[in-house]
Amino acid sequence: MQRSAEWNEAETLEIVGRHAQREGPLLPILHEMQESFGYVPRDALPVVAKALNLSRAEVYGVATFYHDFRAAPAGRRVLKLCRAEACQSMGCEALVARAEEALGTACGGTSPDGVTLEAVYCLGLCATSPSAMLDGRPVARLDAERLDALIAEARA
Amino acid sequence: MRRVLVPRDAAAIACGAEAVVRALAAAGIAPVRNSSRGMFWLEPLVEVEEDGVRWGFGPLDAAGATALAEALAAGTPAAEIRHPQAVGEVEAIPFLAGQTRLTFARAGITDPLSLADYAAHGGWKGLGRALDIGPEAIVAEVTASGLRGRGGAGFPTGIKWKTVAEAAGPQKYIVCNADEGDSGTFADRMVMEGDPFLLIEGMAIAGIAVGATRGYVYVRSEYPHAIAALEAAVATAEAAGWLGERVGGSGHAFRLEVRTGAGAYVCGEETALLDSLEGKRGIVRAKPPLPAHKGLFGRPTVINNVLSLAAVPFVLAEGAKAYADYGMGRSRGTMPIQLAGNVRHGGLYETAFGITLGALVDEIGGGTASGRPVRAVQVGGPLGAYFPRALFDTPFDYEAFAAKDGLIGHGGIVVFDDTVDMARQARFAFEFCAIESCGKCTPCRIGAVRGQETMDRVIAGGDPAGQVALVEDLCNTMKFGSLCALGGFTPYPVLSALAHFPEDFGGGARRLPTAAE
Numbered sequence: 297m298q299r300s301a302e303w304n305e306a307e308t309l310e311i312v313g314r315h316a317q318r319e320g321p322l323l324p325i326l327h328e329m330q331e332s333f334g335y336v337p338r339d340a341l342p343v344v345a346k347a348l349n350l351s352r353a354e355v356y357g358v359a360t361f362y363h364d365f366r367a368a369p370a371g372r373r374v375l376k377l378c379r380a381e382a383c384q385s386m387g388c389e390a391l392v393a394r395a396e397e398a399l400g401t402a403c404g405g406t407s408p409d410g411v412t413l414e415a416v417y418c419l420g421l422c423a424t425s426p427s428a429m430l431d432g433r434p435v436a437r438l439d440a441e442r443l444d445a446l447i448a449e450a451r452a
Numbered sequence: 453m454r455r456v457l458v459p460r461d462a463a464a465i466a467c468g469a470e471a472v473v474r475a476l477a478a479a480g481i482a483p484v485r486n487s488s489r490g491m492f493w494l495e496p497l498v499e500v501e502e503d504g505v506r507w508g509f510g511p512l513d514a515a516g517a518t519a520l521a522e523a524l525a526a527g528t529p530a531a532e533i534r535h536p537q538a539v540g541e542v543e544a545i546p547f548l549a550g551q552t553r554l555t556f557a558r559a560g561i562t563d564p565l566s567l568a569d570y571a572a573h574g575g576w577k578g579l580g581r582a583l584d585i586g587p588e589a590i591v592a593e594v595t596a597s598g599l600r601g602r603g604g605a606g607f608p609t610g611i612k613w614k615t616v617a618e619a620a621g622p623q624k625y626i627v628c629n630a631d632e633g634d635s636g637t638f639a640d641r642m643v644m645e646g647d648p649f650l651l652i653e654g655m656a657i658a659g660i661a662v663g664a665t666r667g668y669v670y671v672r673s674e675y676p677h678a679i680a681a682l683e684a685a686v687a688t689a690e691a692a693g694w695l696g697e698r699v700g701g702s703g704h705a706f707r708l709e710v711r712t713g714a715g716a717y718v719c720g721e722e723t724a725l726l727d728s729l730e731g732k733r734g735i736v737r738a739k740p741p742l743p744a745h746k747g748l749f750g751r752p753t754v755i756n757n758v759l760s761l762a763a764v765p766f767v768l769a770e771g772a773k774a775y776a777d778y779g780m781g782r783s784r785g786t787m788p789i790q791l792a793g794n795v796r797h798g799g800l801y802e803t804a805f806g807i808t809l810g811a812l813v814d815e816i817g818g819g820t821a822s823g824r825p826v827r828a829v830q831v832g833g834p835l836g837a838y839f840p841r842a843l844f845d846t847p848f849d850y851e852a853f854a855a856k857d858g859l860i861g862h863g864g865i866v867v868f869d870d871t872v873d874m875a876r877q878a879r880f881a882f883e884f885c886a887i888e889s890c891g892k893c894t895p896c897r898i899g900a901v902r903g904q905e906t907m908d909r910v911i912a913g914g915d916p917a918g919q920v921a922l923v924e925d926l927c928n929t930m931k932f933g934s935l936c937a938l939g940g941f942t943p944y945p946v947l948s949a950l951a952h953f954p955e956d957f958g959g960g961a962r963r964l965p966t967a968a969e
Contacts, residue, residue, distance in 0.1 A: 319730075320749075322732075323728065362714035362734070363714070382792040385869070417633070417884065422792035423638070423790070424798065436466035
């Protein structure tokens with residue numbers, strides 16, 4: 297789903313240019329960089345800093361503060377499992393353990409065949425827990441069987 | 453005329469609404485995409501409208517949708533279709549019929565992105581009256597309604613608006629806090645996906661009231677459907693003249709922009725949210741100065757939760773008294789309560805303040821989804837207290853919950869059955885705080901980590917009494933020493949678990965499964 301191209305300065309500057317006139321442009325810029333490159337390349341941050349007349353430290357600080365911004369490309373597919381209280385009450389921890397075992401990686405890692413597994417704290421689907429999101433698609437009422445199907449789809 | 457409706461709400465989609473739509477399309481039916489009624493145990497809930505009455509079928513899968521389509525093709529009236537998932541007339545379902553829907557009046561009824569639907573169902577009436585009566589009277593009306601901040605703090609909305617209205621500044625802002633990060637809550641998401649023009653109307657009224665010409669909605673990135681719906685609605689409202697240089701043809705300008713968060717729970721704290729909007733790390737600011745005086749970019753700013761702003765159009769359209777007539781004590785109006793977690797009938801229940809917790813969980817929610825006894829409920833998100841059944845007579849009211857060392861927060865109730873291990877829930881409260889702390893103040897940044905470690909020792913079982921005493925002391929420091937509610941309220945789930953479920957902290961770890969099987 298995500299393009300993990302090599303970043304380049306020209307495209308980075310184009311992205312900055314599209315947002316520079318907005319109030320508080322840094323988060324929209326980082327979001328678009330992640331959409332375009334699949335991650336927020338650390339090497340690109342000085343380019344952004346210079347274009348916005350900010351210090352490199354400021355831009356680095358923002359890029360590393362937020363959970364969403366990746367320092368490296370994710371796998372081919374990203375499977376997020378909710379681990380917040382509503383999903384806990386419906387047994388999400390057993391599903392997380394099952395997914396980690398199936399994919400051979402802990403939350404935060406990527407399986408050898410390119411599925412990134414992540415924890416998320418609430419998808420707002422709390423009346424149909426446990427919930428997950430495969431790339432942008434929400435999936436609710438997970439149980440072992442539905443999780444296995446979701447993992448199979450992610451690996452396909 | 454007959455219409456078939458399938459919700460486009462993210463929870464309905466997560467339960468398979470798109471497969472239902474494909475099955476209907478294969479049978480030649482192009483459904484209207486409405487929003488969800490908020491009865492999530494029935495999603496995907498397909499509605500068939502005949503002669504103005506809606507008949508429900510849910511939860512449907514593709515096969516169920518095909519069977520429904522065949523019955524409709526055979527000309528059977530919806531009321532007479534014998535279908536295993538037929539639930540009868542939708543508005544007669546007790547969960548829905550028992551509610552007082554002021555904010556959610558249109559939920560499930562309209563196509564969320566149809567301006568015509570919005571106007572036909574009472575939309576823009578509040579804004580129209582606001583333009584007629586002018587800024588001072590708007591603020592007076594909101595104050596008189598008794599509306600309090602629905603994000604959790606419960607601060608009177610009218611007083612906040614008055615402060616901004618009286619502040620001087622070349623540019624003022626309306627910021628909508630749509631960073632709905634609390635587990636067990638989804639009412640903001642439902643407003644944004646299901647009735648986005650309502651939020652736009654509320655923000656425009658706020659702008660006119662305080663003299664702000666710019667507004668931002670800060671939506672969490674975990675809500676892609678809400679972001680898409682809001683962006684489409686803003687573009688539609690702009691094209692129709694409800695936003696822009698002349699709001700509704702008046703002399704007031706108001707422009708609105710949707711911004712996406714980046715996965716930081718702490719940005720639900722208003723000052724961290726403002727820093728994030730400015731393009732900084734989402735770090736909490738010390739108060740004062742209040743955002744009303746120095747908010748976004750140092751300018752006077754109204755920052756309100758989605759539900760607060762979404763309550764305003766009703767207040768203006770029907771008058772402050774009509775709103776304030778609902779409720780109890782100093783909690784006026786209605787609260788969109790969200791029943792979540794291990795609950796049989798989970799969903800959105802908007803009702804006047806004053807209903808008891810027990811009525812909500814046992815009668816309306818129908819007990820647990822697992823069928824086991826309810827042991828604990830967490831009210832108000834990850835920073836809210838765990839309540840045992842012994843406190844189920846507590847009325848849903850800001851002050852009544854505070855008196856029981858709890859909070860109603862954003863109105864989420866997460867139900868747990870008797871397999872829950874409260875020591876693990878207490879540990880999770882610290883763990884979550886450690887993951888999400890912005891790091892500015894020491895009690896939160898260090899305390900959360902130390903709390904998690906100490907709870908690990910409690911669970912491991914050595915010297916539980918000594919370790920629990922340490923946890924209590926640490927909670928005291930966090931409660932009174934933290935800058936914001938993240939560190940300051942993390943003690944609520946911890947101390948309530950200790951107070952009401954001491955047996956789980958006794959002789960060491962109870963190796964129960966962490967949830968129902």
